[in-house]
Amino acid sequence: MHLSEESIKLKEKIQKQSITEVNTTSTNVEFIILPYYKSLEEIPQKETLYKEINEFISKTNNNSTIAILTSSLFAADFCTQLQHDIHLKLWIAVKLDKPIEHKSYLSEQHCALLILTRYKGGLNHTKTRIGYTYCPSCDKTTKDYGGKKHLYHEFGTLISDVWRDISVDFAAYPKEIINRLTDLFGLPEYKYVNVYDQRENYKASNKKHSFIQFPQIENLYSDKSVLLSGDCIEQLKSIPDNSIDFCFADPPYNLKKKYESWDDGIDIQEYFDWCDNWLSELARVLKPGRTLAVLNIPQWCVRHFKHLNKILDYQDWIVWEGLSMPVRMIMPSHYSILCFSKGKPKSLPGFVRETNSLLETKGIEALKEDYCIREICISKRKRLKAKDKEISTNIWWDVHRLKHTSRRVDHPCQLPPMFMYRLISLFTNEGEFVLDPFNGAGTTTLTAQQLNRKYVGIELSDYYHNTTLQRHEELNLGIDPFRKNNDDYPKAKNSRVERLKKQKYQVSKKVLQLEIRTISNTIGHIPTKDEVKQHSKFPIEYFENYFIDWGEVTAAARTTGMTEDRKNGNGTYKIKEEQLRLFEEEQAKYKKRKLEV
Numbered sequence: 001m002h003l004s005e006e007s008i009k010l011k012e013k014i015q016k017q018s019i020t021e022v023n024t025t026s027t028n029v030e031f032i033i034l035p036y037y038k039s040l041e042e043i044p045q046k047e048t049l050y051k052e053i054n055e056f057i058s059k060t061n062n063n064s065t066i067a068i069l070t071s072s073l074f075a076a077d078f079c080t081q082l083q084h085d086i087h088l089k090l091w092i093a094v095k096l097d098k099p100i101e102h103k104s105y106l107s108e109q110h111c112a113l114l115i116l117t118r119y120k121g122g123l124n125h126t127k128t129r130i131g132y133t134y135c136p137s138c139d140k141t142t143k144d145y146g147g148k149k150h151l152y153h154e155f156g157t158l159i160s161d162v163w164r165d166i167s168v169d170f171a172a173y174p175k176e177i178i179n180r181l182t183d184l185f186g187l188p189e190y191k192y193v194n195v196y197d198q199r200e201n202y203k204a205s206n207k208k209h210s211f212i213q214f215p216q217i218e219n220l221y222s223d224k225s226v227l228l229s230g231d232c233i234e235q236l237k238s239i240p241d242n243s244i245d246f247c248f249a250d251p252p253y254n255l256k257k258k259y260e261s262w263d264d265g266i267d268i269q270e271y272f273d274w275c276d277n278w279l280s281e282l283a284r285v286l287k288p289g290r291t292l293a294v295l296n297i298p299q300w301c302v303r304h305f306k307h308l309n310k311i312l313d314y315q316d317w318i319v320w321e322g323l324s325m326p327v328r329m330i331m332p333s334h335y336s337i338l339c340f341s342k343g344k345p346k347s348l349p350g351f352v353r354e355t356n357s358l359l360e361t362k363g364i365e366a367l368k369e370d371y372c373i374r375e376i377c378i379s380k381r382k383r384l385k386a387k388d389k390e391i392s393t394n395i396w397w398d399v400h401r402l403k404h405t406s407r408r409v410d411h412p413c414q415l416p417p418m419f420m421y422r423l424i425s426l427f428t429n430e431g432e433f434v435l436d437p438f439n440g441a442g443t444t445t446l447t448a449q450q451l452n453r454k455y456v457g458i459e460l461s462d463y464y465h466n467t468t469l470q471r472h473e474e475l476n477l478g479i480d481p482f483r484k485n486n487d488d489y490p491k492a493k494n495s496r497v498e499r500l501k502k503q504k505y506q507v508s509k510k511v512l513q514l515e516i517r518t519i520s521n522t523i524g525h526i527p528t529k530d531e532v533k534q535h536s537k538f539p540i541e542y543f544e545n546y547f548i549d550w551g552e553v554t555a556a557a558r559t560t561g562m563t564e565d566r567k568n569g570n571g572t573y574k575i576k577e578e579q580l581r582l583f584e585e586e587q588a589k590y591k592k593r594k595l596e597v
């Protein structure tokens with residue numbers, strides 16, 4: 001359920017002709033629906049199809065938006081062949097109506113909605129919000145907004161690049177997606193959402209994928225775990241071929257600069273050449289049948305895909321909804337875990353071993369959608385033996401970034417241990433070797449040790465290497481390295497957004513932000529600094545010194561504030577009739593879920 005601010009709903013127009021016959025001149029949303037291809041071999045005349053889509057996009061109006069709905073595998077491969085003047089603006093992961101079940105692999109539960117443009121710069125769209133979801137057990141919003149409720153809207157949160165509130169059935173017409181596109185792009189410059197349903201024209205063939213053949217040789221690396229300090233490409237050279245059971249990489253993202261597309265400049269080209277080098281090394285040390293997983297933003301994973309697809313076999317595209325900062329209109333909130341296997345993949349150990357340890361079970365089982373993680377609610381569910389867990393699929397929404405400083409050490413982008421419990425439990429058995437070439441503060445090697453796996457961790461920075469050594473020492477002494485630690489030691493924040501130094505506030509930031517809302521209501525617009533000087537009872541220095549910028553000062557004045565209780569929440573928010581109907585459908589689904597608890 002969504003709500004788009006000041007949207008002039010676009011008209012939906014079903015286009016009967018094939019994309020090769022179309023000539024569009026006005027500014028539209030051009031929406032292409034393709035089949036959900038499960039392997040690249042299933043794509044009929046792949047090269048021709050890619051050429052036809054590229055040509056179609058080149059013929060559209062410069063300001064149009066092109067949306068393509070298909071499988072993640074097709075999306076990744078097609079993006080590697082995108083013409084250079086076409087920009088991948090967003091990769092939206094959309095939930096599949098029914099997951100594609102696999103017995104010994106993760107079930108597939110998402111598809112890709114690519115948003116492409118020929119124009120550079122930010123994507124033009126309306127400000128769209130998704131209604132809050134509520135925990136079936138405590139009736140409060142799924143997410144705990146803590147002391148930030150005054151900064152959120154009463155209806156819901158800004159739309160992100162993971163859509164789970166609606167879903168796609170590839171055997172049916174994607175009505176919900178089209179409805180959303182007609183509002184999301186409901187700007188005066190757009191006319192129609194032109195729908196090109198190409199599923200019949202490009203039906204999936206039944207050609208099977210043939211795996212790359214690797215000699216079934218396994219070498220012994222060592223019988224001991226190691227933490228290596230230095231450059232990963234150098235260090236990897238000392239590791240024998242075919243000796244590691246699972247490779248995981250969380251590389252530095254090179255996000256300091258903004259790039260329109262991954263071939264924009266020499267720096268980015270150097271970055272990817274470097275990535276290709278360590279990826280090749282990881283592929284070499286990996287045992288046949290086992291998995292190499294890389295975590296990155298979707299646009300970067302597309303480029304890793306291009307290289308890995310030449311040397312290994314595609315296995316999975318896991319979506320991790322990691323909820324980052326709302327820095328753009330559509331919040332970028334997901335990362336991809338691109339998985340490739342060395343030849344035909346073995347069944348996932350986590351799905352075929354007879355018994356799991358407690359920690360393995362914790363890793364493999366995911367929280368069911370919408371359940372909250374408020375401690376009080378978790379205890380109540382435990383008491384009532386609520387069935388709030390299910391086996392993880394290839395979309396992860398229940399693994400949250402480490403927000404509280406008390407649970408973090410001094411590293412800017414450490415992963416939550418739960419993330420690694422899941423990966424390691426799924427992809428390895430006890431005693432096997434896990435390798436991480438960018439070990440950072442040691443999340444991978446520490447969780448590997450906790451799960452009784454052996455590990456190789458490589459880290460360039462002496463400081464982080466030493467932090468990791470120290471944390472392993474703690475673990476050896478029985479101290480939890482992921483415990484809450486309220487020391488006053490300054491820590492790098494898990495955010496790309498600049499932070500202010502810790503300081504003592506004379507008045508809380510919330511009080512100041514609410515003061516701005518009051519001033520705004522009085523004068524009828526968001527106040528300038530001079531207007532705050534004039535109207536506020538607090539000195540202007542507070543506003544200047546406590547916040548990172550004026551946007552943060554005025555954040556509460558730009559929204560309504562929210563409540564976490566369902567009965568006072570978006571169920572009573574006044575919305576348009578058509579949206580209300582969809583909202584009621586959602587509520588009916590919710591009630592059904594509640595009965596199942």
Ligand SMILES: C[S@@+](CC[C@H](N)C(=O)[O-])C[C@H]1O[C@@H](n2cnc3c(N)ncnc32)[C@H](O)[C@@H]1O
Binds near residue numbers: 415440442
């Ligand atoms: C995204 S962080 C990984 C964080 C890690 N997953 C954790 O949870 O702590 C990337 C790490 O790679 C390290 N790094 C950068 N270049 C490297 C290189 N050439 N070889 C090894 N490590 C490198 C950085 O110092 C940084 O700690």
